[in-house]
Amino acid sequence: MPRYALQVEYDGTPFAGWQWQEDQPSVQGAIEAALARLEPEVPRIAAAGRTDAGVHATGQVCHCDMARDWDPFRLSEALNYHLKPAPVAIRACARVDADWHARFSALERRYLFRILCRRAPATFAARQFWQVKHPLDVAAMRAGAAHLLGRHDFTTFRSVICQAKSPVKTMDAIEITQVQGLSGPEVEFRLRARSFLHNQVRSIVGTLERVGSGGWPPDRVKTALEARDRAACGPVSPPGGLYLTGVGYPVDPFAG
Numbered sequence: 001m002p003r004y005a006l007q008v009e010y011d012g013t014p015f016a017g018w019q020w021q022e023d024q025p026s027v028q029g030a031i032e033a034a035l036a037r038l039e040p041e042v043p044r045i046a047a048a049g050r051t052d053a054g055v056h057a058t059g060q061v062c063h064c065d066m067a068r069d070w071d072p073f074r075l076s077e078a079l080n081y082h083l084k085p086a087p088v089a090i091r092a093c094a095r096v097d098a099d100w101h102a103r104f105s106a107l108e109r110r111y112l113f114r115i116l117c118r119r120a121p122a123t124f125a126a127r128q129f130w131q132v133k134h135p136l137d138v139a140a141m142r143a144g145a146a147h148l149l150g151r152h153d154f155t156t157f158r159s160v161i162c163q164a165k166s167p168v169k170t171m172d173a174i175e176i177t178q179v180q181g182l183s184g185p186e187v188e189f190r191l192r193a194r195s196f197l198h199n200q201v202r203s204i205v206g207t208l209e210r211v212g213s214g215g216w217p218p219d220r221v222k223t224a225l226e227a228r229d230r231a232a233c234g235p236v237s238p239p240g241g242l243y244l245t246g247v248g249y250p251v252d253p254f255a256g
Contacts, residue, residue: 027057
């Protein structure tokens with residue numbers, strides 16, 4: 001069966017997450033329903049990462065196995081037609097080898113988290129970021145984030161329901177910048193690692209927000225990390241500000 005890689009963008013607001021669920025809407029379910037309009041016996045699709053309810057993506061990657069030998073462009077066009085009106089789009093499609101896997105072939109995942117800093121309620125895209133009513137000290141947050149770079153036991157920043165076999169992960173990058181967004185000043189967090197624990201990004205951002213607001217000194221992030229205790233973590237940030245922006249592979253299947 002020909003295998004295809006799909007680059008997927010979605011607004012996670014109306015979904016209970018990526019993963020298929022029998023009684024709730026999911027991104028996986030929306031894509032599989034569209035695939036079933038093209039071929040009735042398409043097997044389950046697999047994704048690079050399972051985003052939670054309310055989490056968005058601009059660069060999620062999944063793969064599907066088809067019975068027909070589809071032209072990748074025609075397949076993406078057909079899927080986008082049948083995905084309407086769900087807020088899901090296939091941005092790119094590529095033929096890949098039969099042993100290529102969206103999850104297991106991946107070398108890294110990249111996430112973006114957006115915080116809007118303003119007192120007035122947001123009227124546009126309110127579920128596309130986390131809104132706080134105070135400015136944030138970017139330099140202090142960078143100092144706190146520096147303690148998280150490298151290989152660590154991230155038990156403190158791991159959900160109690162996380163199913164990963166080990167809490168040890170390597171954080172390759174945490175970049176924090178202030179930008180002027182359409183609705184006002186935003187702080188963007190860009191995190192990169194081979195893989196992440198459940199709720200790890202949201203736990204890290206919620207903790208760094210405490211640093212940026214002056215509630216925590218930067219060194220307390222190091223203390224929390226070394227505690228290896230979920231109770232030492234700061235608050236978990238809401239899902240609406242989180243985006244899976246890209247997945248890295250030895251060879252980019254969508255290049256060219």
